Amino acid sequence: MRFRALSISGAYVIESESQRDGRGTFTRTFCASEFGSRGIDTRVAQTSLSSSPRAGTLRGMHYSAASSCEAKLVRCVHGRAYDVLLDMRRSEATFGHWCAEDVSRDNARAIFIPAGVAHGFLTLEDETDILYQMSAPYDPVAARGVRYDDPAFGILWPSDPAVISERDRTYPSFVG
Numbered sequence: 001m002r003f004r005a006l007s008i009s010g011a012y013v014i015e016s017e018s019q020r021d022g023r024g025t026f027t028r029t030f031c032a033s034e035f036g037s038r039g040i041d042t043r044v045a046q047t048s049l050s051s052s053p054r055a056g057t058l059r060g061m062h063y064s065a066a067s068s069c070e071a072k073l074v075r076c077v078h079g080r081a082y083d084v085l086l087d088m089r090r091s092e093a094t095f096g097h098w099c100a101e102d103v104s105r106d107n108a109r110a111i112f113i114p115a116g117v118a119h120g121f122l123t124l125e126d127e128t129d130i131l132y133q134m135s136a137p138y139d140p141v142a143a144r145g146v147r148y149d150d151p152a153f154g155i156l157w158p159s160d161p162a163v164i165s166e167r168d169r170t171y172p173s174f175v176g
Contacts, residue, residue, distance in 0.1 A: 010114035056162030060120015069115030070136040079128025080104035089116040
C-alpha cells in the first residue's frame with residue numbers, strides 16, 4: 001500500500017496494489033501495522049455501505065461532535081465518486097480547509113478521514129457504492145453537518161447535485 005498525505009492534517013489517500021492473474025485481481029485493502037505505523041487509528045467498530053443508484057447523488061458534509069468522534073476509512077467499491085474532506089477541527093492549522101479526490105472501483109483508492117473532519121461525496125456514475133470502516137459506532141446524537149455549498153468553505157463540486165437529502169440540503173450556514 002502507498003500512503004499519500006492530503007492537505008488536511010492527518011488525512012491520507014491509500015493506494016492499494018492489486019495482483020492480477022487469470023482468476024481476476026486480489027487487493028489488500030487494510031493492514032493494521034501499516035496504518036498504525038503512521039499513527040492512524042486501526043480500530044474498526046462499525047462497517048457500513050452506502051449505495052446510490054443515480055449519478056449526481058450528494059451525501060454530506062457529515063462529521064461527529066467531539067464526544068463521539070469517529071475516524072473513517074472510505075473506499076468506492078463500485079462506480080465512481082468525487083470525495084470531499086473538510087477540516088472542522090478548530091485546533092488544527094487546516095481548520096476550514098477542504099480537499100477532494102476522485103475515488104472509483106478502478107483506481108482502488110481509499111481515503112482516511114481523521115476524527116473531526118467532515119466528509120461527503122458526489123456520485124459521478126450510476127450505481128456507486130461506498131464502503132465505510134469507522135473507529136466508533138454511529139451516534140445520531142453526536143451527528144453534525146455543514147452545507148455542501150456553504151460559502152464559508154467554498155467547496156468546488158464538479159456539478160450540482162441531482163439527488164440530495166433534505167437534511168443535507170438544509171444544514172444551517174456555518175458560524176465561525
